[in-house]
Amino acid sequence: MIPYSSPSITSLEIEYVVDCLKNKRISGDGEYTKRVTEIFKKKFNINNFLLTTSCTHALELSAFLIDIRKGDEVIMPSYTFVSTANAFMLRGARPVFVDIDPLTLNMDSTTIEEHITPKTKAICPVHYAGVPCEMDSINATAAEHDIFVIEDAAQAVGSTYHGKYAGTLGDMGCYSFHETKNYCMGEGGGLVINDPRYLERAEILREKGTNRSQFIQGLVDKYTWHDIGSSYLPSDLLAALLTAQMERFEEIMSKRLNIWDIYNEAFKELEDDGLVIRPHVPNGCTHNAHIYYLILPSEEIRNGLLNHLNNNNIQAVFHYMPLHISTMGGKLGYKKGDLQVTEQLANNILRLPIFVDLDDKELIKIIDLIIQFLKY
Numbered sequence: 006m007i008p009y010s011s012p013s014i015t016s017l018e019i020e021y022v023v024d025c026l027k028n029k030r031i032s033g034d035g036e037y038t039k040r041v042t043e044i045f046k047k048k049f050n051i052n053n054f055l056l057t058t059s060c061t062h063a064l065e066l067s068a069f070l071i072d073i074r075k076g077d078e079v080i081m082p083s084y085t086f087v088s089t090a091n092a093f094m095l096r097g098a099r100p101v102f103v104d105i106d107p108l109t110l111n112m113d114s115t116t117i118e119e120h121i122t123p124k125t126k127a128i129c130p131v132h133y134a135g136v137p138c139e140m141d142s143i144n145a146t147a148a149e150h151d152i153f154v155i156e157d158a159a160q161a162v163g164s165t166y167h168g169k170y171a172g173t174l175g176d177m178g179c180y181s182f183h184e185t186k187n188y189c190m191g192e193g194g195g196l197v198i199n200d201p202r203y204l205e206r207a208e209i210l211r212e213k214g215t216n217r218s219q220f221i222q223g224l225v226d227k228y229t230w231h232d233i234g235s236s237y238l239p240s241d242l243l244a245a246l247l248t249a250q251m252e253r254f255e256e257i258m259s260k261r262l263n264i265w266d267i268y269n270e271a272f273k274e275l276e277d278d279g280l281v282i283r284p285h286v287p288n289g290c291t292h293n294a295h296i297y298y299l300i301l302p303s304e305e306i307r308n309g310l311l312n313h314l315n316n317n318n319i320q321a322v323f324h325y326m327p328l329h330i331s332t333m334g335g336k337l338g339y340k341k342g343d344l345q346v347t348e349q350l351a352n353n354i355l356r357l358p359i360f361v362d363l364d365d366k367e368l369i370k371i372i373d374l375i376i377q378f379l380k381y
């Protein structure tokens with residue numbers, strides 16, 4: 006079976022993890038966490054980056070930091086992973102779902118304004134497939150209404166918007182380093198804090214509500230309980246894995262982009278013939294080739310192609326079940342038909358295998374099977 010995704014593990018990842026084990030410093034905030042944090046700060050030109058146990062937890066931390074409370078509202082797409090909504094709901098907020106732009110599958114920034122109420126506390130754009138959202142417009146709307154922008158950049162590590170990295174464009178940005186992501190550590194995430202006023206509290210919340218982080222940095226001689234908090238720091242063993250991945254940043258990026266470009270070129274004719282719609286990357290944006298997807302003309306054709314690929318040992322997959330039509334979405338008062346672009350595209354999307362070790366033979370097999378199925 007050609008898997009949908011597979012992490013790229015080389016001798017470098019193994020070397021760093023073994024080194025960490027040999028050093029016997031395997032709890033959080035050790036040498037590798039420091040090292041990978043510096044890589045992020047330098048590469049992404051940011052001042053504050055906290056490695057976390059997942060993107061889910063980075064989102065939860067951001068909800069703590071902006072003081073989300075019962076009754077607040079957070080505007081987000083319905084076409085996203087459950088964590089985008091859960092992070093804010095755990096603090097008592099209500100997710101307000103908006104439809105997506107059919108070209109990018111990102112939240113339709115032109116519909117945000119009409120959803121803003123006195124209860125709106127934040128907008129949470131999700132950079133779907135690693136293609137950045139319309140951040141100028143989202144930030145302008147947020148500034149006008151004095152609300153926060155928390156980027157769910159789980160999929161967009163390394164993508165840029167007008168020269169700046171996704172995740173560094175709002176008040177805070179959240180990354181995922183889950184096994185399925187471009188740069189992975191098994192389970193893990195990161196929080197970018199663009200407004201430095203939130204850094205000290207973030208370090209405390211991440212360390213069970215204590216100022217242990219200041220103690221480790223030698224800023225205080227003992228640490229105590231300062232605030233509420235939880236345990237959001239990953240083992241240094243996992244940071245060692247991510248350090249190797251980030252040192253291979255360009256190599257991983259270029260290999261993924263190469264596969265993405267080959268798919269995109271191969272399916273041009275299908276798009277010209279009206280048989281598929283290929284991904285769209287807006288001007289001024291670069292993407293990180295996190296996902297290659299096709300939009301099929303109907304759910305029936307999508308399912309037929311999905312089965313055809315699966316029967317030929319290729320793990321092609323669909324994606325999110327829109328949150329507004331999930332069981333929980335129903336409890337929030339949403340129903341089928343509320344967000345029509347989201348519902349239609351969720352039914353018609355197909356994602357293809359994309360990972361560093363996907364070889365040319367496998368790639369050609371996938372492309373040929375798709376062209377044959379759709380054309381003949």
Ligand SMILES: Cc1ncc(COP(=O)(O)O)c(C=O)c1O
Binds near residue numbers: 061085088
């Ligand atoms: C948009 C989005 N947000 C959040 C997450 C959660 O990431 P993690 O598994 O690191 O918690 C994902 C995971 O796929 C995601 O796609």
